[in-house]
Amino acid sequence: MAELKWIKITTDIFDDEKILLIESLPESDSIIVIWFKLLCLAGKQNNHGVFMINDRMPYTEKMLSAIFRRKETTVKLALDTFKEFGMIEIIDDVITIPNWGKHQNLDKLEEKNAYMRQYMADYRARQKALISGEEPCKTNSKSNSKTNVNPIEEKRKEEAIEEETEKQRDSKSQETEKPKVNSDHQKVTRENIQRLAQSEALTDAMMEFVDHRIRMKAPMTFHAVDLMLRELQKLAPDDEEKKIQILERSILKGWKGVFELQEEGRNNNGDSTPKKKEPTVGNDGYVRDSKGVIREYHGHILQ
Secondary structure (H helix, E strand, O other), X not given: OOOOOOOOOOOOHHHOHHHHHHHOOOOHHHHHHHHHHXXXXXXXXXXXXXXXXXXXXXXXXXXXXXXXXXXXXXXXHHHHHHHHOOOOEEEOOEEEOXXXXXXXXXXXXXXXXXHHHHHHHHHHHHHHHHHHOOOOOOOOHHHHHHHOOOHHXXXXXXXXXXXXXXXXXXXXXXXXXXXXXXXXXXXXXXXXXXXXXXXXXXXXHHHHHHHHHHHOOOOOOHHHHHHHHHHHHHHOOOOHHHHHHHHHHHHHHOOOOOOOOOOOEEOOOOOEEXXXXXOEEOOOOEEEOOOOOEEEEOOEEOO
């Protein structure tokens, strides 16, 4: 029987209880390597998981030790472990892997190979008939129905259908498991913002900021609005007027976020200017300005 070029191994093999138990044993790495070498040898032999060199001679521990390039004692320890966990069976001194064909889908592989052999035989028969000018002989209806079908394309279609079916099944299971969320409560609307702000004036200011973000092509989600109102509470605890001032300044400056207000005074024109520090009188009687320059001494202005 022709050897297999690949074997089937699941991606969660290291989550299997037997492998987890093996990993807790001494020389666990060597035992796991021997298991994979054993699987590869079974695929190479393609003998339904039965380890025989020929019809009369089974593989022995010493033979496997030489083939796997491992100590004979390590191979014996591995085989005893596999036997204990039911991963192999020893029948009449022959090592076997139970249900090898089932796990490797060998039945489907054999069906595919049989179909391809029949397909190629029919194809060659049609080619010979065309060359000799004869009508190609008809085979059974099952074969004729597939002779003009590309087997690779047919296989791809079958895999695509199986994949789509699996996706639909997963999506349906997720829909049944996921709790339904009321999407109306997650929209950026005046009603929802007012529910968070609990103030008409703050709601108006927040709606203006939301429009400001839309004009900047950076629209806000309802979650972002909630986070911003929390940030405003940190910057101005229970101070609605200050929160509104922070929002108005961010709109004026073209900012996407909110930041703490700096202390600012107002001049006669209504412009914001930094507050000036009041002059101080020292113990020596000198009056100094904010820069420490002496401006006055006991009521006498110094030039």
